[in-house]
Amino acid sequence: MPRIASLTLQDTDTARPIIEAITEDNPGATVHSFPGIVKIDREGSLTVRRESVESRIGRVWDPQELHLSIVSMAGNVDEDDDYFSVAWTN
Amino acid sequence: MNAVAKLGLKQRYSLLTRGLDWEPSYQSKSAIYPYAEFEGIKIHDWSKWEDPFRLTMDAYWKFQAEKERKLYAVLDSFAQNNGQMGLTDARYVNAVKLFLTGVSPLEYQAHRGFAHVGRHIPGVGPRVAAQMQSLDELRHVQTQIHTLSHYNKFFDGLHEFPHMHDRVWYLSVPKSFFDDARTAGPFEYFIAIGFAFEYVLTNLLFVPFMSGAAYNGDLATVTFGFSAQSDESRHMTLGIEVIKFLLEQDPDNLPIVQKWVDKWFWRGHRVLGLVAMMMDYMLPKKIMSWREAWEIYFTEAGGSLFQDLSRYGLRVPKYADVATAEADHISHQNWAVFYQYTHAAGFHTWLPSAEEMDWLSEKYPTTFDKYYRPRFEMWGEMAKEGKRFYNNALPQLCTTCQIPMAYTEPGDPTTISFRHSHYKGDTYHFCSDGCKDIFDNEPEKYSQSWLPVHQIFQGNCGGASVEEVLKWYRLNLGADNLDQAGSPDQAQWDAWMEARRRVAG
């Protein structure tokens, strides 16, 4: 069975550049739209990169700001100053 | 002082959690943490605890304040602009009533539960995380009561929600679920709520249902729902961390943890049957079927999770296969329960329209037309003849989940699944092998179940007649209960829509 790592974000103006950054930085990610939310799936892992979001919004962005937009996730979390990721390692 | 600014997230987090703990000098650890050992869980080194979300308390306050500002701006705007008039249909409000009376009090229970765990777990990392979760849960119940307060101005059935939660027969299902968790030890509570409920099942509660609220014009519910859910990812991660930590600390923990995972998966599955019914029957505009939600959030997401945890020897919860098979039946069986006991419920019911039945046939091709469509068609014919179908006797309840014993045998949707056990000379009845196993493991606990039907028979619920019991529940007869058609809610909605048509010309 495929090991789907997943991030679900609100479908809002704040989240859209993050969604864009995720889809561009994670080849093979699929985006499912539901009313009010966007679910991004990818086999194995998904990473949100600080730089990639900052280049879209033109200001400093702390990966912890993800807390304001996240709805759900699947995978083990790793969080640091420059990235936020979910991954299945096993 | 540039040095402070240069600390990385991991260092900051370490200093602001681990760095705050101390070794007791004049009391023993076992006196300070008296609940830490009796469950048999062995912890050798709390410092091995990993916090994947490295949220320090200052950052926590900052982000939570931001969430609250956004949330209350939306709720206020919804109220100011009469958002309730923009709903797809008045029927929708019944889903919100069930959520606010059934689930919101659980947020408060979770607040208390995590406050207790946050006090009694000896490790500093999980203690800080549990404290944050306790505050989150309090925030959730507050946001939901604000929403309830608005809906209560316009719709019936919400006026006595805390009183109802402690008494009404179907609300005893979620209530007893949380009472069960909160009367367990701190580690079991952590696995029950933090892992089994938050990680494995909460997505099914919040994600598709809140998306459904978005689709049905309910800005208030969407907003509290997604604001709560933004904390949920942290809660889920805490849940998975607890389980990994316990399994890594000592091999003797595995059988204890496995038993809890099996128990709480099944308990959660039964409670979520209420949500299944909300999604398939109560949302006027539907977003996905319960079956589809189950496939995404249990089969797929749960599958990956349990594959990940298999390295510790943990297996998929017992009866997960039964629960998956039940996804084809549970929403239909539950709605049938509420349709026939609509006189005793604090929200309204109805029969699915021809169009809705076609949607159900499409989503449940192997079961709906064969087993459930005829049931609704029969009731439709009876209603047309002026003989609306009611069940005038009280249902037999499952001792463990407290739901009417309406579920059928695995593999045979034509026969009720009856299970029973004997304990100290009495017989106890169960809806499933899952519920029977839970009782058999702890009969001392469940032989004390407060079963609403038996309580009525014992004379503890205001009287013997339905009217007396409903008064004791503080339900307003003829307003809160019975069919949506003919209800004061519907009459008011029709008046709003008529006014709108007049204005539109």
Add this chain to the structure above:
Amino acid sequence: MAVVALEKDYADKVEIRDRVENFHGNIVVYLHWEEHLSFCSAVAFPFPPSMPFGALLAEILPTYYGAHPDFAAIDWAAVRWTVDGNDVTPDPEKSLADHGVGHKSLIRFWTPGLHGYRGSFS
């Protein structure tokens, strides 16, 4: 298996909530008409154990199951009955207790030839 509790003698302090003594002389009896799932589950009643089985047949069943279109067509002589899984042949004169019905017993009955609305088990 037994409960794992903080208090060592927890099990001895348990008060069983649904002891027969709490039902004012009644026993709880569950009734279920098989293959008619429009009645969503078995139904529960507080009955005196001395109640004749005939009262169940003459009063209880028509009152609570009579709304179903199949009810009028039941051939009562052909009905199969079980009490807690054991086959019984009802004697209307004899009491529930005489039929082996005790506190929290389950009485199930099957009505041959009747399989619910349009044979759908509803």
